[in-house]
Amino acid sequence: MSRFIESLRAARRPLVMEIKRHDGDGADLLGGRSVAEVLAAYEAVDAPCVSVVTGRWFGGTEDMLREVAERTDRPVLQKDFITRRDQVARAADLGASAVLLTAGLLPRTSMPVLVEACLSAGLTPFVEVTGEAEIDAVPHADECVIAVNNKDIRTRERDAGDIGRSLRLLPALVRGGTRCPVSASGIGGPAVAARLLDAGYAGLLVGTSLLRTGNLDDYLSELDGRLADATAVEGTP
Numbered sequence: 001m002s003r004f005i006e007s008l009r010a011a012r013r014p015l016v017m018e019i020k021r022h023d024g025d026g027a028d029l030l031g032g033r034s035v036a037e038v039l040a041a042y043e044a045v046d047a048p049c050v051s052v053v054t055g056r057w058f059g060g061t062e063d064m065l066r067e068v069a070e071r072t073d074r075p076v077l078q079k080d081f082i083t084r085r086d087q088v089a090r091a092a093d094l095g096a097s098a099v100l101l102t103a104g105l106l107p108r109t110s111m112p113v114l115v116e117a118c119l120s121a122g123l124t125p126f127v128e129v130t131g132e133a134e135i136d137a138v139p140h141a142d143e144c145v146i147a148v149n150n151k152d153i154r155t156r157e158r159d160a161g162d163i164g165r166s167l168r169l170l171p172a173l174v175r176g177g178t179r180c181p182v183s184a185s186g187i188g189g190p191a192v193a194a195r196l197l198d199a200g201y202a203g204l205l206v207g208t209s210l211l212r213t214g215n216l217d218d219y220l221s222e223l224d225g226r227l228a229d230a231t232a233v234e235g236t237p
């Protein structure tokens with residue numbers, strides 16, 4: 001199993017914690033903190049995996065990925081518009097463990113080529129989907145993270161996000177064979193995060209709400225509490 005998937009599946013709080021300079025509207029998300037400071041905060045709460053948005057729409061750069069990969073041992077996901085094999089090789093050189101492949105943005109023939117390129121380079125394909133047809137078309141699904149994007153990347157994710165999409169598509173993800181179904185984007189806080197994990201997601205990709213929370217410890221304590229409550233209710237005779 002890939003290091004990225006193993007780390008996420010083994011975590012008590014399976015959150016891929018994201019570093020993103022600004023949102024789709026250009027609003028700042030780092031709040032005066034450096035990339036190193038945000039990473040240190042994520043490491044302090046034992047993030048199993050870290051995501052770095054290098055896509056220019058979100059103010060990202062390759063240097064952010066290089067810096068994060070140099071500073072941490074945790075598996076790092078590169079979130080960018082990856083459409084070519086040379087970008088996959090570049091991600092590996094920069095120290096990524098996983099790369100984003102966005103099904104809705106790739107020509108049909110490119111997905112198998114890029115998934116193979118990732119696996120040959122020792123990277124985990126993090127395939128983002130929004131519908132069943134895209135899920136069914138993912139090759140080597142058992143070696144991929146398959147993530148449902150709750151937002152619309154074609155409008156730079158300016159929408160609020162539809163968590164219902166993740167809930168509806170989870171059975172199709174499981175049938176498709178991934179060992180690591182993930183819900184991504186628009187996860188507004190601990191209540192929604194708990195609901196998705198309780199539904200059966202193996203992991204969540206969260207950026208904005210972690211970057212905007214005033215207190216990461218409080219956010220995660222609330223998540224722990226909600227998950228414990230859900231477990232207690234399930235165990236009630």
Ligand SMILES: O=C(O)c1ccccc1NCC(=O)[C@H](O)[C@H](O)COP(=O)(O)O
Binds near residue numbers: 018102153185187
């Ligand atoms: O989804 C894409 O295709 C994409 C490509 C390049 C950069 C970013 C891309 N998506 C945006 C994100 O990855 C979100 O930042 C991430 O899912 C977290 O979302 P949120 O918690 O709503 O900040």
